[in-house]
Amino acid sequence: MSTPESRIGGDPVPEIHLDSQDTARVRIGGDVTLETLRALGARAVVGLPGQHALGLFDALRRSDLHYLSSRVENNAGFMADGLARVSGSVAPLLLSTGPGALTSLAALQEAAASSIPVLAISAQIPVAGLGGGRHGYLHELPDQSASFRGVVKSTFTVRTLAQIPSALTAAWELALEAPAGPTMVEVPEDILLADAADLVPPVRAIAPQVRAHAPRPELVEAAADALAGARNPVILAGGGVARAGARDELRAVAEALQAPVVTTFGGKNAFDWAHPLSARSWLEDIAVTEFLEAADVLLVVGSGLGETSSNYHTFAPGGRVIHIEADLGKVTSNHAGLGIHADAKLALGALARALDTRAITERAVRAERVRGRIDGLLDTVIARLDAQDLTAERALVDALRRAVPDNVNTYWDMTILAYWAWSAWDPRGGEFASAQGSGGLGYGFPAAIGAAFGHRVDGTDAPVLAVSGDGGALYGIAELATLKQHDLNVTWLIIDDGGYGILREYMTGAFGAATATELARPDYVALAEAFGISAELVQPENLAGAIEVALAAPGPRVIVVPTVLGLFAPTHLDRLA
Template structure:
């Protein structure tokens, strides 16, 4: 007999799922019956939150949904934080969980792992959540999930299978081919209106967000066609190469870029929420748009949030960019164009603002000398905060972290593991602080077990340094921020990792060159004794 759980594995495999993150439990073992005979690789994290973060990192580098198998009750409560991070950053994630038998749902009789309503808990962190009440529902519900991933604003989807459904016969079910939906194209009238305004603009500004991550070539061509200085959100880093004359980085919270936004006569924002943690990380409410705002987004509701546009276009970012490029006059890249000169002026002003950050700039320069193709996956820590402003990379999906949006700690290590599993060909560096690393430190064991060779650059300041400074600036006596810090190197070695404290930049580069390919390398950098520039 083929059970529903076995059929589920076959259907996922047929639709391109190659990796599942999960921790088996008595309520999910029947989901595992079909895995050994499939091509799907199973990764066992040490906590369901780690499973969700791994799935998130995997999804960000592959563009495919990260898939998790999660047990009833505590498994679901544990993964909610990771789902919240994925929801905030529009990451496709498929969370498949068990739930008690249909006859036992919502009785509160104290059954194992029982919750009054799992779906209610996931309501705020999913595109939708569904309880499977018959085997025959499964293909249609999966198709709905993949429709979200393929053609809408991608976000987590939760499907729960009652225990009696997981084991129900599915011999009569046939594996269906995947129907891939097209993403929405822009309406003709507002697109032509937008193109006309942009063609006449004297001081245009282009704002690109994570929704543009699949449109690298189009983004570069559009910036050039508009001759528009271009700011990128954190999740859009790399869309314009570092040498692009119109790039002004990810510095929308700083005065030079804010002045540019005020003086722009037309601002085109594509695939960006225009949200606080990309445009107002100083939290003073002073990012303002002076001219007309044109917004393009796949989510119609997002078009009306934060900043109201004069023209709103619901469309996939890449499709809309291609359509706009057909309506705009072609232009060659020119370092002396008006837009390039405006961008160069802003970059010069920013360089002065970052004069005191030379040690961070040197740190990243030294890393990229050894690992020029590295992907950086970060937590909330000083190297991430500084890198958000300083680091520019050639290519998207190479810089992402949890310092924006939902802003959870503990993300950087498991997400880096997922990223490396999604793309083993590229070096992955996890940027972690000593506080954040302690949230998910046990996932080092998962990486060793899965033979994942990542580098964890551990910035150690013996506590929650940024929060401590925040308290001190507000005349609050620091409390709860000077935490006990363990010997990370000893712990990492106990997990089977390579681990060493970097003495200087030369030593750091030596460690990076010799990083093992089959297990993590933890490189500790002490904030109290930073490297000399």
């Protein structure tokens, strides 16, 4: 059994005694909850305690689960997001009742939008008070789970000890089922505290049964026929490809067709930028929009073609669309076409096998000309950037890319530098994760903490990079305490432009002036140092060296860069005029 020090990585956590009995013999509902998580394969949990969750957190002392101690529930949700990404499985999020649970909603919305499997386990008031709203319990809500139903894939309220293993197993399985996403289980305070010795045997290993969404054969055949006969096929790959682990299958399809691959911002890890068929991800440029529109057959896989993936809904395909998507509600919902409701890995694998049996129209000729088309496209994008005064912005992105090792994961908040990175960042061997799924502030730093904690649990202790603006940084500032307590290998880059830079740009462009975008903010270097974390203020031209040193050294580091960045011209506006 691990000690609190070994699990938490900081000062000893004060012991909680529910009564005078020998705690070594205690086994309560909280233990059943954590036993079930362990049986399902969890190795770590994220969260923070609360009055109704004491039984759950007392059980942590008897569990070998590693515990990441957050300071704010919304940040804890983002930490679970980062943990889920590096673990490749479900990340449990432990919450208290009412204000604690509700504070996690923005983070769970991001997990839902980006299809990240987070299992929120919230305490509840005692069973007798559920649904009444009359008992006056602290944190009581008439229907707490109702607040989650528009965000998570499922909710369930446990009412007996015996329900805990099955409820958590069902929620775990649904969180992993494509499209992955968050689920929520409530466990009342008295169930968490109830003696489980004679009611629920110790939970043994559970093999989750995750339903696979395989493509229907006739749809695969129709898609293969259309693509094999196309003269100018193009592929648009979204985040669903990367999350499904379908990179190899996507490459096989692209190479069989000799089709260029454009990736969405969320799908940057789906296709290697160094591959000769990569057309990268400059989706906000009209040249890329027109490139996609010119395809006689466009294969869209793992993307719902939402706002940022369709150049703000200005994209109008000129040819036939084949849409592979695990979320049934998104299949051909924005553009008519051949819809295939399936997991990206299964669908692309089946499509690659089907293409092997078909003659590909003009494949040899296409192989010679496609690289020229891609080079021409990227040259057009770069020429458009060259025509704007963006030297400082491009130099900063390039310097940061050079400084970050190829295999380092990066986590980006909603900040101007992240908007650049959506298009310009080559992820190479590291995951690129940003908050563009739902667009909430405060994602980058806590997500990086969760990822770094996951690396520690898996024994690698690999460094990670978080990127925030000064406005978004204020959302997660309390987690400097978490970062120090766990002594994690997180480098936090804060771009300090004095306010909400993106909103400043938008308002100035729309109205000629910005309102409520300028911020008083702390001395971030001094603040980090007050937490015992090394920090420094560097000028943009010195950023690369500072990042290289920070990522190479163990432990946390904060780097603050004072600079005002601009966005490149939103060329989609030409179409809206």
